[in-house]
């Protein structure tokens with residue numbers, strides 16, 4: 001083949017390859033593009049792209065921007081057409097006890113104090129075990145995902161089971177094992193609570209979805225915690241009396257009382273295993 005003919009063929013290939021194939025070859029490969037929706041970012045200027053796109057690779061959002069721009073830069077194995085829809089970051093549920101979805105509707109329209117001490121604590125004592133917690137978490141995960149929630153902050157018992165089910169659902173959680181002043185469904189003493197929590201904290205260290213936490217139940221159900229345990233002075237009034245004496249709701253009470261500093265003290269050795277949430 002002559003040199004001229006070679007050059008002609010080379011130029012032909014260069015100029016006559018169909019445009020989509022050419023751009024396909026130059027576009028970066030991604031796993032997923034969500035395209036065509038109104039993309040609400042939570043960046044500094046709170047940018048909203050009316051005809052936007054989100055590009056995802058593995059577990060990372062690699063680009064967010066105008067659809068036209070991103071479609072020329074990226075090719076993806078999966079495309080979701082989001083025209084007519086909002087594309088926005090997942091919601092965060094800041095206060096949950098997810099297994100309690102199984103207690104929904106148990107008793108409404110009473111004061112928090114009555115609700116807790118007359119209904120919930122007795123019901124928990126009778127019903128809550130690890131399986132209860134797993135099924136309640138699964139139901140709560142399904143409901144939350146359906147509502148656009150991707151992350152939640154939880155406190156309950158058997159929190160390690162909550163963590164396993166949360167991870168299995170692909171959700172993210174700041175999950176706290178409860179410390180409370182009476183025998184709980186999982187741990188019957190402060191010593192057990194400490195041992196369980198330390199194991200729980202160590203198990204989930206560095207997990208990309210689960211942030212294990214320590215969760216003293218509340219200022220009216222958890223008094224001072226010391227690792228030494230037995231010599232800890234206890235308030236003389238019962239938790240219920242502590243609320244009723246003031247006649248105030250817990251939130252109102254938090255506003256006015258001075259919560260002693262370092263009321264809840266964690267063992268020094270936990271310092272290295274407690275990390276900041278995501």
Ligand SMILES: [Zn+2]
Nearest residue numbers: 095096097155
């Ligand atoms: Zn709560």
